[in-house]
Amino acid sequence: MTISITRAQQDQWQQTGYLKLPGFLTPDETRNLQEWVEEISEWPASDDQWMHHFxxxxxxxxxxxxxxxxxxxxxxxxxxxxxxxPEYAGSLIGEPAVLYKEKINYKYPGGGGYAPHQDAPAYEFIHNHITCSIAIDAATPENGCLFFAPDLHRQGLLHLDEHGCIEPEFALTLNWEPVPMQPGDALFFSSYAPHKSPPNKTEQPRRTLYLTYNALAEGDRREAYYADKRRSLAEIGQTSAEKLQISKIGHFNGKPVERS
Ligand SMILES: O=C(O)CCC(=O)C(=O)O
Structure with a gap:
C-alpha cells in the first residue's frame, strides 16, 4: 500500500506541526485495538518485560x-x-520510518495531566522523529485531550525549565488549541510541537496510544532507547519521591503512588 498525503494535509502539517486524520482506523481495527488495550492493561507488573507506570x-x-x-x-x-x-509516518518524515517507542497513556478518571512540553528533549538518540497518537476512547478537553500551540515546531527547542518542559511563564503566552478526538482517529505531531493536556475530570477513561517513529536512516534505536530509559528511571526512582517520573523529562503531573 502506498500512502498519499493530500496537498491540504501537507500544508496543515507544515504550517501547524500536527495533523489530525479522523476515522484513520476502520471500525474493526478500532474495536481490535480497544480489546488489545484492555488485555494489556490486565498484564501484571513486570521488571524486565513491558513497563507499567502507576x-x-x-x-x-x-x-x-x-x-x-x-x-x-x-x-x-x-x-x-x-x-x-508506519507508512503515514514515513510520508510525513519524508523517508522510510522505523518505530522508536510505543506507549499507552490511560488517563483514568482523576488521572494526571501533562505540563506544556516538546517531546524532543526526551528522545535523545534521534533527531528526525514524529509521533502518531490514536484515540482508544473519545478525548475531550474535559477528560484530558491534547492541546497544541501551533506554528512553533520549526523553532527547535523553546525556553525549557529544569524539568525539560516549556518554561511555565513562556507557556502562558502561547495560543493553545484543543484537539478533541474520536476512537480510531489519528493525530500525527512533530516532536518539536509544543503540547500539553489537562487531568481527566470525568468518570470515564481517556486512553490513547502514542507511537513515535524516526527516520530509518538514523537507525533502529528502540532497544537502546528503552535500555537507557530503564536505567535512568531506576536511578531517579531511588532518589525522588515527590514527582512521578515516567519519562526522561518531568512533564507528568500525576500523583506518585501512596505506599502504606
Ligand atoms: O496523554 C496525554 O495526555 C499527554 C501525553 C504526552 O504529551 C506525553 O506522553 O508526552
Whole structure:
C-alpha cells in the first residue's frame, strides 16, 4: 500500500506541526485495538518485560502508562510495524520510518495531566522523529485531550525549565488549541510541537496510544532507547519521591503512588 498525503494535509502539517486524520482506523481495527488495550492493561507488573507506570488517583492506584509492548502482543506488533501507521509516518518524515517507542497513556478518571512540553528533549538518540497518537476512547478537553500551540515546531527547542518542559511563564503566552478526538482517529505531531493536556475530570477513561517513529536512516534505536530509559528511571526512582517520573523529562503531573 502506498500512502498519499493530500496537498491540504501537507500544508496543515507544515504550517501547524500536527495533523489530525479522523476515522484513520476502520471500525474493526478500532474495536481490535480497544480489546488489545484492555488485555494489556490486565498484564501484571513486570521488571524486565513491558513497563507499567502507576499513579495515585482519587479511586486508588491506577495505571498511568504502559510501554515497550511490541514483543508481547502480535496484534500490536503488526499494527505498529506494518501498514498505514508506519507508512503515514514515513510520508510525513519524508523517508522510510522505523518505530522508536510505543506507549499507552490511560488517563483514568482523576488521572494526571501533562505540563506544556516538546517531546524532543526526551528522545535523545534521534533527531528526525514524529509521533502518531490514536484515540482508544473519545478525548475531550474535559477528560484530558491534547492541546497544541501551533506554528512553533520549526523553532527547535523553546525556553525549557529544569524539568525539560516549556518554561511555565513562556507557556502562558502561547495560543493553545484543543484537539478533541474520536476512537480510531489519528493525530500525527512533530516532536518539536509544543503540547500539553489537562487531568481527566470525568468518570470515564481517556486512553490513547502514542507511537513515535524516526527516520530509518538514523537507525533502529528502540532497544537502546528503552535500555537507557530503564536505567535512568531506576536511578531517579531511588532518589525522588515527590514527582512521578515516567519519562526522561518531568512533564507528568500525576500523583506518585501512596505506599502504606
Ligand atoms: O496523554 C496525554 O495526555 C499527554 C501525553 C504526552 O504529551 C506525553 O506522553 O508526552
Amino acid at each position: 499513579e495515585q488517583t482519587p479511586a486508588g492506584i491506577r495505571l498511568a502508562r504502559t510501554e515497550y509492548l511490541l514483543d508481547f502482543h502480535t496484534g500490536i506488533r503488526s499494527l505498529l510495524t506494518t501498514g498505514k501507521i
